[in-house]
Amino acid sequence: MSELSKTAIFSFPASYVIDLRWRELRQGMPIETAHFEGDELKTTKHYGLVYPYPPYETSELASCVTFMLNEHEGKQAWQLRGMVTEKQYQGKGFGRMLLASTTKNLADKSGIRLFWCNARKVAIKFYEKQGWAVVGPEFDIKDAGLHCVMSYEQK
Numbered sequence: 001m002s003e004l005s006k007t008a009i010f011s012f013p014a015s016y017v018i019d020l021r022w023r024e025l026r027q028g029m030p031i032e033t034a035h036f037e038g039d040e041l042k043t044t045k046h047y048g049l050v051y052p053y054p055p056y057e058t059s060e061l062a063s064c065v066t067f068m069l070n071e072h073e074g075k076q077a078w079q080l081r082g083m084v085t086e087k088q089y090q091g092k093g094f095g096r097m098l099l100a101s102t103t104k105n106l107a108d109k110s111g112i113r114l115f116w117c118n119a120r121k122v123a124i125k126f127y128e129k130q131g132w133a134v135v136g137p138e139f140d141i142k143d144a145g146l147h148c149v150m151s152y153e154q155k
C-alpha cells in the first residue's frame with residue numbers, strides 16, 4: 001500500500017499547525033514568529049495531513065497549510081500561507097495531495113476560486129507543478145529570503 005493511501009486531511013485550529021510551521025519555516029527564531037496575523041480569524045482555514053492514518057501511536061502532522069481570506073488584484077481571493085511538509089516526509093507527494101485537496105475543497109465550499117501566495121523562491125517549482133504561476137517580480141523578505149507572488153485559479 002502506498003504511503004499516500006495511509007494519509008488523511010483534516011481542518012484544524014491554528015494551534016495545531018504552529019509547531020510544524022516553526023520547525024520548517026522559522027528555524028532558529030522564537031516560536032512567536034510562527035504565529036501569523038489573522039491566524040485566529042473565523043474566515044482563516046488551517047488544514048493538516050496526518051500520517052499514518054488510521055491513527056497509530058506514531059501518527060503525526062506531516063504537512064500543513066493555511067488559507068486567509070483577502071484580495072488579489074482587486075478580487076476576493078484566498079491567500080495561502082505556511083505551506084510546509086515535515087522534513088522526513090518531504091518528496092512523498094504529501095504536499096501535493098494536501099494542496100490539491102484543500103484548494104478544491106475551499107473553492108467549492110466558498111465559491112472563491114482565486115488563490116495567491118508569496119512563494120519562497122526555493123518552492124516555486126513545487127507550486128508550478130500544481131498549476132500555480134509566478135505573477136510578479138522577485139522580492140526579499142527579511143529572514144525568509146527571496147520570494148515571488150504566485151497565483152492559481154481552481155477549476
Ligand SMILES: CC(C)(COP(=O)(O)OP(=O)(O)OC[C@H]1O[C@@H](n2cnc3c(N)ncnc32)[C@H](O)[C@@H]1OP(=O)(O)O)[C@@H](O)C(=O)NCCC(=O)NCCS
Nearest residue numbers: 083084085090091092093094095096119120122123125126
Ligand atoms: C515545498 C514543500 C511544502 C513541498 O512539500 P512536499 O510534500 O515535499 O512536496 P511533494 O512531495 O508533494 O512534491 C510534489 C512535486 O513537487 C516537487 N517539489 C517539491 N518541492 C520542491 C522544490 N522545493 N523544488 C522543486 N520541486 C519540488 C516534487 O519533486 C514533486 O514533483 P513530481 O510531481 O514531479 O513528483 C516542502 O518541501 C517544504 O515544506 N519545504 C520547506 C518549507 C517551504 O519552503 N515551504 C514553502 C513556503 S512558500
